Amino acid sequence: MPAGIRVLLDGGAIGQSENRLAGDPQWENGIMSILAIDIGGTKFSMALFEDGQMIRHETHATQREGGREWMVEQILSIARLWRGSNSFESCGIGFGGPVDFAAQRVALSTHVDTWQNFPLASCIQDELGVPAVIDNDANVGGLGEARYGAGAGYDPLFYMTLSTGIGGGLIAGGNIYRGADSYAGEIGHTTVRPGGPLCLCGACGCLERMCAGIWMERDYGKTAKELMTDPAFVLRYVVDLAIGLKSVIMLLNPARIVIGGGIGKAGDRLFVPLRAELRRQITSWSRARIDVVPAALGDDSVLWGALALAQS
């Protein structure tokens, strides 16, 4: 267990919850729920889990101009409403941007300035009186797919979310591999086109710049969903996507790669040409498997991963 979480548990957060909730019939019956939160760039979702079942679920659009303050208030008001009928045991959070896991802080959001260095886990913990743990949403989505989805039984697993942006997470030995500074798995900012167009991160030709939904719409004037229905476009698109995934296969030899996110829902129209392109780029010299499949948990990979994170 990471030191930061051990401090939360040893620091008496659970004990405080016990005191506060004494007399609560749900608590006395031993029915405790785990709160899961998924904060993305365009939407956020919350869920409640009991005995491994999702019993409540809400998704709302993110109001970008409202910034961090708006988002935190939305989350707290939904959680307080739910607490009227459910007692929370713990809370797991997946955040759509880099997270300093050791410090349990959001490092930054490339879209909203006010998230910089924000201690979201301790904020939720203080406001709701439950231990909370946060990680980057691609790491959490990967954990969800590894435990409950298309990655179950495949270790190591690489998960990529292919959506407005591109994120990645590596699950090895059943746990998230975070690297030295919590920045492992950031496949979106590997370079696939040296000298290519400028990415939000400040570098040029990143995989995210070439293949993420936000840029596809700007570059081609159509949504990613529309573009995915054009076989000629997809044939060109998978070249850069495969360059990014080839690095993952060469470096990590994952047992499986799971692709989630909105563009990952394109099904065979995307996956058949993608696998063919990977076969073309990865010569028979390498016996590393090419096993690339869509996510099984759909839009809920991060919520299921938040459940697993909160239980870890």
Ligand SMILES: [Zn+2]
């Ligand atoms: Zn970048």
